[in-house]
Amino acid sequence: MPVTYAETWFPVLIQILIAVGVAGAMVGLSALIGRRVRDTVKSSPYESGMKPIGNARERFSVKFYLVGMVFILFDIEAIFLYPWAVVYRELKQSLTDMDRMFTLLAAGREVPDAPNAPALAVRGAAVRFENVSFAYESARPILHNVDFTIAAGTTTAVVGHSGSGKSTLGRLLFRFYDLDRARGGRILIDGQDIRDVTQDSLRAAIGIVPQDTVLFNDSIYYNIAYGRPSATREEVIAAARAAHIHDFIEGLPAGYETPVGERGLKLSGGEKQRVAIARTLLKDPPLLIFDEATSALDSKSERAIQHELDSIARERTTLIIAHRLSTVVHAEQIIVMDHGRIVERGTHAQLLRAGGLFAQMWALQQQRAAHPEEGDDAVTQQDTAGA
C-alpha cells in the first residue's frame, strides 16, 4: 500500500516536538537574555566543566535553553528524515513481495523439465490418458486407472459429481503436477509423454479457461493480451468482443486501461471468466481445456458465449468439464466420472439409452429447467453432486 503523509506518525510527533522545543527554548532564552545573562554565561558550568556556579534558577534556565535547542535540532532532522520513513515502508513491502515471489518460484520447480527435454511437436494434438492414477497426497488417491483418448480435433466432455476428479484431469494435462513414474500411467499428446517435453512448449499448445480464474494485478488490456502478447490492439478487442466483455470494458471510465485486482476494479466471477475466455480466444491454441468455463454466467450470457466456444472448439482438440449437461450434448465423447473412476462413456444419445448415472443427472437437470421457479441459474454443482 502506498504510504500517505497523513498516515504516518511523523506529523504528530514533529508537531509535539516543535511545540516542546519552541516553548523550552523561549523560556530558557528569555531568562538568559534577562538581567543576569552575562553572569550566567560567564559562570556557566558547561563552559568551565568544573564546578557549577550561579544559583539554581540560572542553571535551570541554561538547561532549559539547551534542551529546547536539542528538540529543535531533532525536529529539523526528523523533517529531513521523513521521506525515508516512506521509503522504508515501501522497501519492506517490496522485500515481502519478493519473498513471496521466490516462494512461488521454488514451488513451481516441483515439476522439473528433464535435462535437454525437446519441445512438444504438435500435429493434431491428440490426447491420450493411459491408465492414469494420481494422488495429491499419497495417503489419498484421487484418480484410479483413468484411461481415455481424445482424437485430434474432437471434443471430449467430462461430467460427474463434485470432487470426482474432473479438474484434476485438466491440471495434469497442463502439468501443474507430474505423474509418478512408479505408478506406471502416462499422458501423451501426439504420442509424446508430456513429462518428456518442455513445460513451456506444452503450455504454449494449451489454452485453459480454469474453474477459478486468477487475473494479474494489471490492466484489463494486459490480462487479455497475456494470451498472445504479440497481438495487435484490434485482435485484443476482437477477442474481447467474442467473449462478450467488450461493451462492459468500454463502459468503464478508464476502458481497457482499467487496472484489475488488488489495486483496481474487482471483477465479478462472470466478468473474470469472460476475460479468461477472451485471453484463450486470443491465444488460439491447438488444444483447449474449458473447466466450467461458463459456470459463473447466467443462462443468457452462457448461451451467447457458448456459441463462440463451440466455434473455437471446432477443428481443435477440446476437453470440456461441465456441470450443465445441455452444453455438452454435441461432444463426440462424454466421460462420466465418479470417485476418480470413469464409470460411463459414450455420446449423449448412447448414455441416455444406457440409463445410468448420466441419464439420472440429465433427468434431474431437465426437471429443474422445466421449473424455472427453482431457477435454472441456481443449477450449480449441487446438480451433479446431488444427482
Ligand SMILES: Nc1ncnc2c1ncn2[C@@H]1O[C@H](COP(=O)(O)OP(=O)(O)OP(=O)(O)O)[C@@H](O)[C@H]1O
Ligand atoms: N491441491 C490439492 N491437494 C489435495 N487434494 C486436492 C487438491 N486439489 C484437489 N484435491 C482433491 O481432489 C479431489 C478431486 O478434485 P477436483 O478438483 O479434481 O474435483 P472436481 O471433479 O473438479 O470437482 P468440482 O466439480 O467441484 O470442481 C477432491 O476431493 C479434492 O479435495
Ligand SMILES: [Mg+2]
Ligand atoms: Mg473442478
